[in-house]
Amino acid sequence: MTEQEVLEIFKKTGAILEGHFLLSSGLHSNRYFQMARVLQYPRIASTLAGELVARFTGRDIDAVIGPAIGGIVLSFALAEKIGVRSIFAERENQVMSLRRGFIIEKGENILVCEDVITTGGSVSEVLEVVKSYGGKIAGGCCLVQRGKHNLDFPVEFLVKIEVENYFKEECPYCKSGIPLVKPGSRNLSI
Numbered sequence: 001m002t003e004q005e006v007l008e009i010f011k012k013t014g015a016i017l018e019g020h021f022l023l024s025s026g027l028h029s030n031r032y033f034q035m036a037r038v039l040q041y042p043r044i045a046s047t048l049a050g051e052l053v054a055r056f057t058g059r060d061i062d063a064v065i066g067p068a069i070g071g072i073v074l075s076f077a078l079a080e081k082i083g084v085r086s087i088f089a090e091r092e093n094q095v096m097s098l099r100r101g102f103i104i105e106k107g108e109n110i111l112v113c114e115d116v117i118t119t120g121g122s123v124s125e126v127l128e129v130v131k132s133y134g135g136k137i138a139g140g141c142c143l144v145q146r147g148k149h150n151l152d153f154p155v156e157f158l159v160k161i162e163v164e165n166y167f168k169e170e171c172p173y174c175k176s177g178i179p180l181v182k183p184g185s186r187n188l189s190i
């Protein structure tokens, strides 16, 4: 699958919208991401996961982990393809941790995933969780890589997208008089 083909799927399912959006940060952007909209289709999620899993052929992977909520469905889809456990990390008193009886055995090889990676903040918090259990990082992957992340290991992605963010005063879309859209959900990926 080419990046263009994946992008078409994202657009068709409404996972990526193009226009003039007000983000939860207050910035204006030309793109809005909501990966839950593509991952709500299990067969598409499975196809996309297959594309990512192919990049890790021959790699030892004992489990897949992602941060809640964005990483849960992708982790499940990846783990189903590989035939291993799918777990997720979530915040407890602001600290990313494993709950619900999930554990990582010492020495297990863990694939870390996230739907959209920007700077890699949530993923690096998940890394700390994996390391705290004595797990090893088998690799990282995501559906969308936005710009450049700060992670110190390679991350596989299906599409890389540069997103324009503007302060209201400098927004060219405002200046062109294009109506500003506030996405319905506060659960933005950006």
Ligand SMILES: [Zn+2]
Residues within 6 Å of the ligand: 020, 028, 029, 168, 171, 172, 173, 174, 175, 180
């Ligand atoms: Zn604007």
